[in-house]
Amino acid sequence: MAKTSRSKKSQIQKTLALIAHDGKKAEMVGFLKDNCAVLEKFKLIATSTTGMHVAQAGLKVKRMLSGPMGGDAQIASEVAIGQCHGVIFLRDPLGMHPHDPDISTLLRICDVHDVPLATNLASARLLIKGLAK
Numbered sequence: 001m002a003k004t005s006r007s008k009k010s011q012i013q014k015t016l017a018l019i020a021h022d023g024k025k026a027e028m029v030g031f032l033k034d035n036c037a038v039l040e041k042f043k044l045i046a047t048s049t050t051g052m053h054v055a056q057a058g059l060k061v062k063r064m065l066s067g068p069m070g071g072d073a074q075i076a077s078e079v080a081i082g083q084c085h086g087v088i089f090l091r092d093p094l095g096m097h098p099h100d101p102d103i104s105t106l107l108r109i110c111d112v113h114d115v116p117l118a119t120n121l122a123s124a125r126l127l128i129k130g131l132a133k
Contacts, residue, residue, distance in 0.1 A: 014086065014131050015042065015085055016039070016043070016044055016084070016088065016131065017045050017078065017084050017086070017088065018045070018047075018061070019087070020089075021092035023092035023095055024091065029053050029057065031088075031090075032057040032059065033057060035125070035128060041132055042128075042131070045062045045078065046063060047064050072102040075087065076102070076106040079109050079110055079115050080109050080112075085116075086127050087116070090121070
């Protein structure tokens with residue numbers, strides 16, 4: 001019986017959230033192009049504009065609201081209920097964002113629920129390799 005349980009777990013498609021601030025959209029597009037084959041293995045969710053870039057890269061994605069309109073909070077909710085297994089959030093650390101409280105909530109929820117969170121390209125590459133195993 002234990003083998004059946006393990007094989008079912010390995011067949012579950014993991015959900016990965018993708019978010020990029022405006023100043024990081026170009027980096028996200030490059031990341032998508034460079035890692036398309038790996039990203040195809042995931043169920044992808046993204047905030048609105050980032051999701052548009054994901055779709056343009058040829059990947060299937062569920063688009064949430066834009067970050068300032070509640071998209072970060074929607075993704076935090078997915079993490080909190082166990083439906084999102086990793087988050088790539090290419091943040092612009094130098095920019096000011098009107099939805100900083102939602103961003104902070106998302107980061108905190110990832111920490112509370114022990115969900116991997118990548119905030120730069122180096123950690124994003126490691127995150128997808130680890131989750132794809």
